[in-house]
Amino acid sequence: MNWILLIIAGLFEVGFATCLGKAKEATGNSALFWMIGFFVCLSISMFLLYRATLTLPIGTAYAVWTGIGAVGTVLVGVFIFKEPATFWRIFFLTTLIGSIAGLKFVSN
Incomplete structure (x- = not known):
């Protein structure tokens, strides 16, 4: 279950990076909404990372x-x-993906 939480946390990390990129391109209220999305995704990602590290090696x-x-x-x-x-x-x-998969396979 904690691996699933970790994967979801990683997807929310992609979300906050995407929101940051879109906020950079936007102006006015649109930029504000992207920044709100950034902080929401950031908060969810960090919380899920915390939950996953309760049982997985940090x-x-x-x-x-x-x-x-x-x-x-x-x-x-x-x-x-x-x-x-x-x-x-x-x-x-591709090498990064291979490294991530390798870490998963050598972890308990």
Whole structure:
């Protein structure tokens, strides 16, 4: 169950990074709404990370949480913000995913 909470926490990390990127592009009330989304996603992500670390090792949980956030944020950047998907970005993204999976497999 705590691995599921950790994955959801990582997805909310992607959410707060996305909201931050959208707030940067927005003006007026729209920027305010994106910032509210940022703080809501941030709060949920941190709470779920805390809950997951009650039984998972903190080093593994934090690395997986940040990895999910990093991978998800790069994918959002490529597909939503039209950032370049170069060979090296995809290569290192793939190695990051492999590292996250490896941490999960070697943890209790």
